[in-house]
Amino acid sequence: MKHIKQIFIVLLCMIIVSGCQTSKQKATNTDNEENVITLDKDTINCKTDGVVITGTTATITKAGNYTITGTLDNGQVIVDTTDDAKVTLILVNANIHSETSSAIYIKNAETTTITLKENSENHLSDASTYSSLDESGEPDATLFAKDDLVINGTGLLSIQANYKDGIVGKDDVIIEDATIKIQANDDGIQGKDSLGLKNANLAIEAVNDAIKSTNDTDAKKGTIEIHGGSYQLQTSGNDESSHKAIKAYTSLTISEGTFTIDATDDALHAQNVTIDGGQ
Numbered sequence: 001m002k003h004i005k006q007i008f009i010v011l012l013c014m015i016i017v018s019g020c021q022t023s024k025q026k027a028t029n030t031d032n033e034e035n036v037i038t039l040d041k042d043t044i045n046c047k048t049d050g051v052v053i054t055g056t057t058a059t060i061t062k063a064g065n066y067t068i069t070g071t072l073d074n075g076q077v078i079v080d081t082t083d084d085a086k087v088t089l090i091l092v093n094a095n096i097h098s099e100t101s102s103a104i105y106i107k108n109a110e111t112t113t114i115t116l117k118e119n120s121e122n123h124l125s126d127a128s129t130y131s132s133l134d135e136s137g138e139p140d141a142t143l144f145a146k147d148d149l150v151i152n153g154t155g156l157l158s159i160q161a162n163y164k165d166g167i168v169g170k171d172d173v174i175i176e177d178a179t180i181k182i183q184a185n186d187d188g189i190q191g192k193d194s195l196g197l198k199n200a201n202l203a204i205e206a207v208n209d210a211i212k213s214t215n216d217t218d219a220k221k222g223t224i225e226i227h228g229g230s231y232q233l234q235t236s237g238n239d240e241s242s243h244k245a246i247k248a249y250t251s252l253t254i255s256e257g258t259f260t261i262d263a264t265d266d267a268l269h270a271q272n273v274t275i276d277g278g279q
Helices: 002-033
Strands: 036-041 043-045 051-054 057-060 064-072 076-080 086-098 104-108 111-116 121-126 141-145 148-153 156-161 165-169 172-176 179-184 189-191 194-206 211-213 223-235 246-248 251-255 258-262 272-275
Touching (some): 036 086, 111 156, 156 165, 165 194, 172 189
Parallel strands (some): 086 111, 121 156, 141 165, 194 223, 211 246
């Protein structure tokens, strides 16, 4: 009988532990479901403690996945986490306009991924002047990232950059599969350390350079790699500034892709250019 009781106690403990694990898993799922940032013209709603809402600014302070949906008439989404944090922003018909700064400002993180939800149409825009700049004059793009930036997904992202650049990443920028349309008062897309494009669909109208990588302090940086995709690039400036379609400080590599270029300066510009395919 004593042996039977011991077996019963062990089984009971296993059931209790199993029940705790199930409850914990449910709690985790619930937390993930609550990581939704809902924009409603002049208000922002979010249940998770990983987002701090101040007026019409939502600041993400913890690693994780966050879905952003709705329309924000004048506000901003900021990512400001720890140096090792990985953040994913899933845009689902998100429309963000800022009168004072970048619509999305990635201030600190290891890597931020922006995923364009399938069949979604997303729009970012800014004003012609910024009132919130740091000592180095940043941010200076409608979508601005101080750290690594990845944009993927099969939805659409359109950007109206009235101030300066459309997309700027101060480190590495990777765009894969995404469809992005940009009208920029300065440059279209800049990945300072590197810019990687894989099966992207880009339509850019820029006053200055359409896409560029500018790091001139490291021979392994300042590179652009293009692997497939479709690229309609137009530059319209007529002064002494650079108005190139594709500009890499160090090297430019193109492997497949379809290109339609109308530039007032060079179509392709780099110290080393390698073309393995494309048309």
